Amino acid sequence: MLLNFAAGVALLVSAAAPGLASMCFPCRNPYVRKEWRSLSNREREQYIAAVKCLQTKPGTAPLAAVQSRYDDFIATHQAQTDFVHFVGIFYPFHRLLLAEYEKALWSCGWNRRLGQPYWDWTLDTATEASFLASPVFDTVRGFGSNGAFIPGNLSDIQLPGHMGGPPFDLPDRSGGGCVTDGPFAGMTTRLGPLNISTGTTPRCLRRDFSYHSLRDFAGLDKVQQAMNLPDFGHFELITDTTTFHPGGHWAVGGLYGTMTDTYVSPTDPIFWLHHSNMDRAWWSWQSRDLAKREKEISGPLIFFDYNNDLGPNVTLSTPVWVGLNEDTRVDFEAGQLLHIRKGPFCYNYDHLY
Ligand SMILES: *[C@@H]1O[C@H](CO)[C@@H](O)[C@H](O)[C@H]1NC(C)=O
Ligand SMILES: *[C@@H]1O[C@H](CO)[C@@H](O)[C@H](O)[C@H]1NC(C)=O
Ligand SMILES: *[C@@H]1O[C@H](CO)[C@@H](O)[C@H](O)[C@H]1NC(C)=O
Numbered sequence: 001m002l003l004n005f006a007a008g009v010a011l012l013v014s015a016a017a018p019g020l021a022s023m024c025f026p027c028r029n030p031y032v033r034k035e036w037r038s039l040s041n042r043e044r045e046q047y048i049a050a051v052k053c054l055q056t057k058p059g060t061a062p063l064a065a066v067q068s069r070y071d072d073f074i075a076t077h078q079a080q081t082d083f084v085h086f087v088g089i090f091y092p093f094h095r096l097l098l099a100e101y102e103k104a105l106w107s108c109g110w111n112r113r114l115g116q117p118y119w120d121w122t123l124d125t126a127t128e129a130s131f132l133a134s135p136v137f138d139t140v141r142g143f144g145s146n147g148a149f150i151p152g153n154l155s156d157i158q159l160p161g162h163m164g165g166p167p168f169d170l171p172d173r174s175g176g177g178c179v180t181d182g183p184f185a186g187m188t189t190r191l192g193p194l195n196i197s198t199g200t201t202p203r204c205l206r207r208d209f210s211y212h213s214l215r216d217f218a219g220l221d222k223v224q225q226a227m228n229l230p231d232f233g234h235f236e237l238i239t240d241t242t243t244f245h246p247g248g249h250w251a252v253g254g255l256y257g258t259m260t261d262t263y264v265s266p267t268d269p270i271f272w273l274h275h276s277n278m279d280r281a282w283w284s285w286q287s288r289d290l291a292k293r294e295k296e297i298s299g300p301l302i303f304f305d306y307n308n309d310l311g312p313n314v315t316l317s318t319p320v321w322v323g324l325n326e327d328t329r330v331d332f333e334a335g336q337l338l339h340i341r342k343g344p345f346c347y348n349y350d351h352l353y
Contacts, residue, residue, distance in 0.1 A: 027346035033115040033276055034350045036142070037123070037135045044141040046111060048183045051269050053108035055187070061324035065190035065199030069108075073101050074191050076324050078263045081195065085262060086306075088232075088299030088314030090240050091282045092337035093322070094275050099345055100322050100330060101272060115347045118276035121218035121248055128172075128211040131251075136273060137182075143270050144182020146175035147207045152255055166250050166260075170210045176256035178204035184269055192264035205268055208254025217247025223353050227285055232296045235285055237306060244281065248274040283340055284353035294339045 039047065057069035066075050077084075077097065084093040102116050124134040137145045152173065179185055188202035222243040229235045239245055253259030258268045265271050286293040301318065302311040316335030323329035336343035 027341040030341055030346045030348045031113050031115050032348050032350055033280070034117055035120050035123070036117045036273060038350060039114070039117060041141055043111060043114065046109065047105075047114075047117060048141070048143075050105045050108040050110035052183065054104055057108065060328050063191075063197050063199070063324070065197050066324075067190065069104055071189055071191060072324065072328065073097070073104070074189060074264050074266045075197060076322050077266045078191055078195060078197055079324060081263045082303050084320075086241060086304040087301060088236060088297055089318055089320050089334050090236060090299075091279070092297070092320050092332075092334045095279050095282075095337050095340075095345070096320055096322050096330065096332060098272065098275055098279060099347075100328075116272050116276045118280050118349070119248070119270065119273035120277055120280075121214055121244065121251070121274075122220040122223055125215045125219040131211045131214060132209070136270065139182040142182060143268075143273075144179050144184050145207070146209045147177030147179055147257065149174060150176030150208075150256055152176075166213070166246065166255075170213060170250065170254055172212045173208050173210045173254035173256075175206075175208040175254060177206060179207050187267075189264070189267050192258075192267065193261055194263045203267075206257045207252055207268070208257035208260070209252065210250055210254045213247050213254075214251035217242070218244040218251065222247070223281060226281060227288065227353055229285070231298070232293065233298045235282070236299045239278075239281065241304075245278060248277070279340075280349045281353060283349060286338070287352060290339075294342075295335070297334050297338065 036044070051070070054070040055068045059066040059068050059072045061072045061075045063075055066072060080093070084090060098116050102110075105116070106112050119136050124131045124136070132145070134142075136142050139145060152169070179187065184205055187205040190199040190202055191197055192203055226235060226239050226243065229238060249259045249265060252268065252270055252274070253261070253265065259265050259271060259274075261267075295316070297316060298313050300306055300308060300311065301314050305311055314334055316333060318334045319331060320334050320337055321329060321331045330344070332344065337345070339345065340347055
């Protein structure tokens with residue numbers, strides 16, 4: 001509520017004088033985003049309960065397939081997928097989406113001093129056994145484990161990963177079936193696969209673990225390489241398309257898992273931990289030269305148009321929005337979303353890369 005109000009005023013102010021918004025709403029008391037395993041047992045339980053609460057509250061998006069407040073967030077991501085991935089606003093869009101999701105979690109009992117927890121992939125890349133034993137996949141105070149193994153079949157379009165999956169085989173994929181353990185066992189949504197939002201039969205949450213995807217694309221070496229990239233264009237291109245963004249999605253989603261479906265991957269509650277760490281990586285990179293990087297954005301306006309064959313780049317004034325109805329929609333310009341304690345944001349990470 002408060003943030004909605006702030007957003008509205010920020011818009012009015014920014015129309016007259018871009019940049020003033022952050023001065024009008026100084027961030028005095030930032031909340032903190034912590035790594036999943038840094039939360040206490042009680043906090044982990046409280047977080048999981050808040051996600052489950054969102055899954056029982058009524059949704060607001062005007063789509064028959066949206067049956068819960070949680071579905072609202074899947075639906076806004078799904079509706080905008082083609083405009084917010086492999087483009088310059090990939091990072092600002094997901095920063096805003098996470099902040100809106102956090103507000104919804106707070107209204108469901110999550111601790112207001114804590115933001116969306118993150119999953120630091122680099123803590124789980126040592127061995128396959130340590131990956132499988134990650135507290136993120138805990139079956140009591142985590143998000144549950146893998147689905148049952150389904151043999152790979154690239155022509156079976158009934159399975160969700162078909163379109164969002166890696167353009168190569170994942171020989172170590174080990175699941176594909178519905179999640180049957182942990183707090184989200186048996187979870188369903190009607191959204192998807194892909195951009196289908198009309199609602200057909202309920203779809204289960206699927207996982208298809210691939211340890212090598214995490215180790216090869218989301219390890220400390222890839223994070224450190226990213227931290228040394230010279231400009232936003234390279235940082236966005238490399239991390240969004242080839243290293244830890246796909247790495248985290250494929251490690252959990254493999255070929256057939258929900259996390260691999262580019263459109264409805266937020267169906268998997270792990271999506272939010274993965275993207276919180278994406279945002280943390282971006283902020284870690286920004287913090288290395290903040291004066292410059294809190295104003296830096298580039299990259300294509302159009303999906304995967306990295307050579308600008310089809311259109312221009314995004315700019316500080318490119319619109320970024322979240323929410324599919326009037327009450328929940330928030331509108332900003334990309335330039336208002338580049339600092340985690342300015343504009344609509346007021347948070348910190350407990351540790352940076
Ligand atoms: C793969 O999926 C297609 C489409 O559903 C099906 O026709 C085919 O029999 C499957 N192949 C195998 C080897 O399961
Ligand atoms: C999205 O849906 C439309 C049909 O409604 C289809 O023509 C289009 O190919 C879909 N796009 C993708 C990328 O799946
Ligand atoms: C678009 O952004 C990329 C990445 O920063 C940059 O290399 C390229 O020169 C930009 N293109 C235009 C037309 O400004």
